[in-house]
Amino acid sequence: MNTKDAIHPNVDITDAQQHQSNSCQESASLTRRRFLQGIAATVATAGAAGFCPVSYAAKGGGGGGGGGGTVTRNPLKIPPIVSPTSYALQAAPATVDIGGGKLSNVLAYNGQFPGPTFRANSGDSANIVFSNGLVDETTVHWHGMLVPTAADGHPRDVVMPGGSYNYQFPIVQRACLNWYHPHPDMMTGEQVALGLAGAFIINDAEEAALGLPSGCYEVPLVIRDTKLDRNNNLTYSAKSSGFLGTIPLVNGTLDPTLDVDTAIYRFRVLCGSNARVFKLVLSNGAQFTLIGNDGGLLSSAVTIGQIEFSPGERLDLLVDFRGLAVGTKVLLQDQNSGWTLLEFNVTRQVNAGGVIPTGTLSSIVPLSNPILTREFSFDGMSRINGNVYDINRIDFQVPFGQTELWRFTTGGNAPHPVHVHGASFQVVSRSGGRGVLYPWEQGWKDTVLLQDGESVDVLVRFDAYRGLYIIHCHKLEHEDMGMMANFEVI
Numbered sequence: 178m179n180t181k182d183a184i185h186p187n188v189d190i191t192d193a194q195q196h197q198s199n200s201c202q203e204s205a206s207l208t209r210r211r212f213l214q215g216i217a218a219t220v221a222t223a224g225a226a227g228f229c230p231v232s233y234a235a236k237g238g239g240g241g242g243g244g245g246g247t248v249t250r251n252p253l254k255i256p257p258i259v260s261p262t263s264y265a266l267q268a269a270p271a272t273v274d275i276g277g278g279k280l281s282n283v284l285a286y287n288g289q290f291p292g293p294t295f296r297a298n299s300g301d302s303a304n305i306v307f308s309n310g311l312v313d314e315t316t317v318h319w320h321g322m323l324v325p326t327a328a329d330g331h332p333r334d335v336v337m338p339g340g341s342y343n344y345q346f347p348i349v350q351r352a353c354l355n356w357y358h359p360h361p362d363m364m365t366g367e368q369v370a371l372g373l374a375g376a377f378i379i380n381d382a383e384e385a386a387l388g389l390p391s392g393c394y395e396v397p398l399v400i401r402d403t404k405l406d407r408n409n410n411l412t413y414s415a416k417s418s419g420f421l422g423t424i425p426l427v428n429g430t431l432d433p434t435l436d437v438d439t440a441i442y443r444f445r446v447l448c449g450s451n452a453r454v455f456k457l458v459l460s461n462g463a464q465f466t467l468i469g470n471d472g473g474l475l476s477s478a479v480t481i482g483q484i485e486f487s488p489g490e491r492l493d494l495l496v497d498f499r500g501l502a503v504g505t506k507v508l509l510q511d512q513n514s515g516w517t518l519l520e521f522n523v524t525r526q527v528n529a530g531g532v533i534p535t536g537t538l539s540s541i542v543p544l545s546n547p548i549l550t551r552e553f554s555f556d557g558m559s560r561i562n563g564n565v566y567d568i569n570r571i572d573f574q575v576p577f578g579q580t581e582l583w584r585f586t587t588g589g590n591a592p593h594p595v596h597v598h599g600a601s602f603q604v605v606s607r608s609g610g611r612g613v614l615y616p617w618e619q620g621w622k623d624t625v626l627l628q629d630g631e632s633v634d635v636l637v638r639f640d641a642y643r644g645l646y647i648i649h650c651h652k653l654e655h656e657d658m659g660m661m662a663n664f665e666v667i
């Protein structure tokens with residue numbers, strides 16, 4: 178038994194591992210080892226605190242995770258909203274109700290799956306005391322947020338089991354939906370797949386002036402896939418091509434349904450899968466009104482029938498249920514898998530259903546005149562520009578405040594959702610592959626999907642903080658295998 182297993186008693190060993198020699202695992206004991214062993218993990222949580230929201234079963238829809246047939250639907254869970262101003266956050270095993278009383282062992286933030294939704298205003302400060310109740314080291318990365326290096330959850334800044342870390346940062350950016358999740362070297366895929374993720378919403382005055390749907394009309398949707406074992410526990414087995422689950426979960430809810438009024442809803446949508454790319458459509462053929470993405474509002478709303486999004490990307494969508502009869506069911510579906518993700522059940526007629534915003538939502542100042550071009554080739558399943566990630570190697574340096582053109586290319590093994598820490602970027606072109614830019618790639622982004630044969634150009638300027646940040650593939654198995662690079666803003 179190697180040292181990693183010794184501190185990680187809750188994993189099951191698969192056949193894949195038995196094919197490997199134990200002796201080869203010892204050197205560089207934290208070097209891509211867990212992944213290459215092919216360990217399958219579940220969560221053992223004897224005595225863990227339970228989280229059992231009130232739940233009822235509703236017949237309807239007829240979609241179901243796997244599609245086809247009548248399914249028993251469960252009310253969509255909505256994570257509690259908390260302030261980051263002074264907050265204690267713990268990652269630990271927990272037992273949660275994923276719907277209809279089905280208890281599942283997961284890894285959770287504060288016993289919630291997904292974790293609590295942070296909500297703050299631009300200009301606030303976050304002071305989050307994190308404690309690690311896992312059996313492995315972890316970090317918390319605030320995906321999409323501009324934070325100092327020390328608060329970025331860099332794999333170097335690991336929090337050991339039983340340890341704690343104070344994440345402190347001012348909230349300096351515009352309104353947008355971000356998220357938080359673990360980012361330890363080589364174990365991100367496992368920890369996210371087993372449940373650790375939550376939303377972080379920033380509001381500001383510009384957004385507030387638009388009068389967008391709010392309160393119960395603004396709903397976060399954390400969309401992911403998962404695989405359950407025979408006891409309904411979340412399970413994970415790393416695959417170099419990326420972990421693909423067998424069923425979808427929205428907000429940690431199996432076969433979810435949401436009762437809606439005849440009104441416009443604002444859905445804050447996050448792709449929280451390890452590797453799966455979703456193509457969202459509505460079953461009644463209605464269009465989405467896309468108003469924002471990773472970095473906040475677009476310059477104006479876009480009406481669109483289908484939207485593809487990949488791990489790490491976010492969408493700000495309005496869906497219009499006005500004019501639908503009470504009793505109507507509308508399904509949010511994934512065209513790529515054929516899954517029904519979520520059922521909307523129109524249950525109440527209201528008179529003031531809101532309005533779709535027209536005109537300017539926000540002014541996006543385009544970046545221009547890059548000083549230089551950097552090329553990043555996403556090679557195979559574990560390398561950027563030929564290099565496997567080395568936590569101690571600084572791969573390049575970027576001058577603070579300098580606009581640069583970064584070109585992401587790949588020969589294969591996509592999807593590679595490319596994610597950059599420390600700044601948002603603007604996507605300016607895509608050649609090869611799909612060959613076009615999509616409406617959801619306008620504005621400010623921090624994650625962009627790179628498919629086979631594609632070359633995607635983005636403009637980026639690091640003008641928030643100096644220090645150490647990373648660029649990586651957000652297919653978490655590729656990240657864990659080493660498709661990641663350190664850079665320093667100087």
Ligand SMILES: [Cu+2]
Nearest residue numbers: 593650652655
């Ligand atoms: Cu990749």
